[in-house]
Amino acid sequence: MRKLIVILLAAAAMVTNSLAQDYHFSQFYANPLYLSPSLAGATDGARLAINYRNQWPEISKAFSTYSVSFDNFFPKFNSGIGFYLLQDKAGSVGLTSTHAAFQYSYNLMISKKWQVIPAVQFAYGNKSVDFSKIVFPDQPPGSMGATGSYDRLSNEQIHYIDMAASLFAYSxxxxxxxxxxxxxxxxxxxxxxESRYDLKYVVFGGMNIWSQKRRRTGQQKAFSSSFRYQHQGQYNQLDIGVYWHNFPIELGFWYRGLPVFNNSGSTALNQDALIALVAYNWGPIRVGYSYDITISSLGWSTAGAHELSLIFEFNQNGALRLGGKRPAVPCSETANPLSSKGGKYTRKKRRFF
Incomplete structure (x- = not known):
């Protein structure tokens, strides 16, 4: 009975919370365009990324989120463009959210070691719900919404235009x-x-701690740490963890929570999950799987979350790396994008975790 009550309470709050809060992916570097418009065009050519997240699978019709993105770098204009399409489905009333965005980034070399990438994003959003699946307390049995509560729900779809801006710097x-x-x-x-989205602030970063390249094969070993902090309205969230790459395998482990801050005035400890990641690189293709181990008060009642990612890079131009003219973005197995010996970057391309 206790487990059933937890599940029912979680399901009841799910639709309300999903209206005001944005979508979430644990593998945030495997969904780079959703993380930051500045990462549009972050490879040496074209990139296609597909992501799927199934959150709380123990709860029927909980959160299912899909996204597909494409971006490309144009060396002639020193710019990148990106597009992504995302859809989220939640709850038994068929709440569906769709988000489509266009991104533009520009690369600035401010020194031999540092590069800065400002970017903008223009987006279209849509939300829809199936009112026929909603039963109100003041609704007579067998009626189809002839109540005061039903009359207030005058829009089955919402359309809106949105914007975002970002800045990314790396050495x-x-x-x-x-x-x-x-x-x-x-x-x-x-x-x-009038119920408006709060501004969402995302701060992310990290450090390449150690790397080693095999002499015979040129393949890379690397160890790095990273974080992502998000603030929206009364909600705060922090993801922090480490990645280990031993080509062609990648492993990651991180913690999601912010115990020093409570969300929405709650007295409960603000911690959510432990996340484990395993990924495999096969040529230009990278496949990743992660699982969220819930450590909040919901416990195992929700069965955590499963997430899959697929990245395919093509038409890569490794000549852009020569002489450090466009050093590789870190947060990948390439932990040293600018070679300290000889001044040339020897790898032809880089990948994100």
Whole structure:
């Protein structure tokens, strides 16, 4: 009975929370365009990324999130462009959220070691819900919404335009980025009332701790750490962890939570999950799987979350690396994008975790 009550309470709160809060991916570097518009065009050519997240699978019709993105770097203009399409489905009432975005980034070399990438994003959003699946307390049995509660739900779909801006800076060892989303503060209410998205701030970064290249094969071993902090309205979240790469295998482990801050005035300890990642690189293709081990008060009742990612890089131009003219973005197995011996970058391409 206790488990059933927890599940019912979680399901009841799920739709309300999903209206005001953004979508979430544990493998944030495997979904780079959603993390930051500045990462559009971050490879030496074209990249296709596909992501799927199944959150709380023990709860029927909980969160299922899909995304697909494409980006490309144009050396002639020193710029990158990106597109992504994301859809999230939640709850038994069929709440569906769709988000489509276009991104533009520009690469600035401010020194021999540091590069800065500002970027902008323009997006279209849509939310829809199936009112026929909602039963209200004041609704007579067998009726189809002839109640005061039903009358308030006048919109089955919401359409809005949004904007975001970002800045990303990195050297051969360190990287840091800032993304500010929902600059237009779009209205997401189904009730002809004003309920607007809060600004979302995302700060992310990390450090390449150690790397080693095999002499015979040129393949890389690397160890790095990274973090992502998100703030939106009264909600705060921190992901922090480490990655280990031994080509072609990648392993990652990190913690999600922020115990020193409580969300929405709650007295509960603000911690969510432990995440484990395993990924395999096969030529230009990288496949990753991660699992969220829930450590919040929900415990094992929700069965955590499963997440899959697929990245395919093609039309890569390794000549852009020569002489450090466009050093590789860190946060990958390439822990030393600017060679300290000879001044040339020897790898032809880089990958994200």
């Amino acid at each position: 051969e060892k360190y990287w840091a980025g800032l993304t500010i989303d929902h600059l237009s503060k779009p209205n997401y209410s189904f009730l002809n009332e």
